[in-house]
Amino acid sequence: MTLRSRPKSPAPHRVVALLQPPQSAFTLACASEVFGDHGPAVPARYTFEVCTEHPGPVCTQDSYDMLVTAGLDALERADTVLVPGWQQPPGTEVPPAVVAAVRRAHRRGARVVALCSGAFVLAAAGLLDGRRAATHWARAAELAARCPQVRVDPAVLYVDHGDVATSAGSAAGVDLCLHLVSADQGAAYAMRIARLMVMPPHREGCQLQYAELPTTTAPVTDSLAPLLEWLSERLDQPVSVADMAIRSQVSPRTLTRRFAEQLGISPGRWLLDRRIAATRALLEETDLPVETIARKVGLSSAVNLRRRFHEALRTTPAAYRRAFRADRAG
16 A cells, blocks of 8 residues: 555545436445544544536435535535546446546546546546546446446456546445545544444455356355454454464365455455554554554564564554654644
8 A cells, every 4th residue: 555645734635526417325425424524523634515517406316306506616626526426328428517627626636536437437537548447347348348448447346546546336435435534644544434334444355246146056155254353353362374264164275265265365464454554543543662562463573563564554663653643733
């Protein structure tokens, strides 16, 4: 993961969602749940607004209208432009005014984010040319055929290029939004929001595990969810692949295969990623010495923590803590 420079200004980061009828209310809600107001439990570091090409009632896919009063000029003040889906029939062109507004926002430095089929809008604006992009698995082939200059990846949950980001189907939009919050504000802040939403701050795997598959009589692969929950509660304890296998009542080889099939990584890699995430949160929110943090996250020693942390983030724990504290003070 590449750490993104956090804004020095105390002003909240302004997220503006561009709505287009018929709007998916669920995809919009995925974004607003992350970037919206969380009350006193989480300090406000974002504002969330909506706009549309033609202000007024915007019909949704759920048989009701939303009243949107802001037009495309709202994108001119956005730090992040967010497109929560594109629900038009195949072959429908994105309105020229929308394309022009998205391009202008990107040129002046706004981050442009597409959730689910919103990638069609970014592709129409040329922001995905020559780049890897995600969209809902059911529309990946359509996007690839319509925009051959885009490197459509039908498997991933999201792709973040820094200035442009895209996600898979609606719920994967939450994964992307939490990832962006973590990059903007730090892992601890993203974890607060995730806890309020009762979901993990980072979901492993790819969207192909949810795609429709041919009918088969083969047994369904056992879920790793119980094991992952068990591991997350024991980060401070030494746990080997053999221990995980015993817990799952399978052989180490079978367990490793399940991790590869369901998450795309090894058991050891998954556990290390969780330990690095916990390290980041403790560096951001506490003054604990690195040696103490190493014991709390199961990395045994300060030397091992520093080595693992540098491999993952290309910086030291001390430098990460100083940068985070300086940005927050700024």
